[in-house]
């Protein structure tokens with residue numbers, strides 16, 4: 001199997017993706033209601049695990065170990081302030097007033113994955129950080145607006161990059177969106193920067209994530225010794241939003257919505 005090959009889902013697979021996506025959206029909504037100063041990221045993790053199991057699903061991140069990485073030790077990712085992605089929940093890590101926190105969930109239901117994340121505001125957040133979060137959500141919206149059969153993956157990246165950079169923000173390069181289905185991460189890589197008209201063509205039946213990580217400062221990241229937590233190199237804030245989308249005959253369906 002070529003790593004370039006992009007799977008087209010059958011209608012029964014699409015049904016399962018819809019159910020997994022909906023569960024992911026419900027889980028994320030549930031966790032969002034718990035976000036408040038004083039709550040630990042471990043509490044969010046434990047609630048996610050409970051919610052997921054109660055619905056007959058599994059948490060894809062737990063023990064996920066791609067190409068020789070250490071197994072990811074928790075069920076969700078929680079990424080606070082200058083953490084770009086893949087923050088590891090911890091009972092000693094407590095949300096503080098003024099933080100921004102991305103919660104990224106991926107339940108597996110009936111063998112199929114739903115992957116979604118949002119950046120939440122904790123209590124009273126400074127205007128500067130709120131602006132970054134708002135622009136990042138709009139980046140995702142603009143990326144999704146490019147999805148349709150016959151369009152190119154470069155169209156998605158270009159739309160996101162143009163919008164983010166117009167505010168002086170930067171697009172993280174080291175992490176990308178991905179094909180998704182029976183597998184958590186598969187072809188194609190979905191870049192959040194790029195050039196219109198470049199990249200593979202989208203076709204009805206493709207499912208992938210769009211998950212822009214936008215930094216207030218420079219785009220470079222550094223990895224902590226835990227092997228997972230990625231931070232902005234310059235210490236600037238980073239926000240992220242993610243949906244799993246399906247290419248339809250006419251455009252896009254967001255699978256990770258309630």
Ligand code: MF3
Nearest residue numbers: 061064072077086104106115
């Ligand atoms: N959910 C993340 C993504 O959007 C991947 C997390 S991998 C983990 O692709 F192991 F850190 F959970």
Ligand code: CO
Nearest residue numbers: 115209211242
């Ligand atoms: Co993803």
Ligand code: CO
Nearest residue numbers: 104115116242
């Ligand atoms: Co995700």
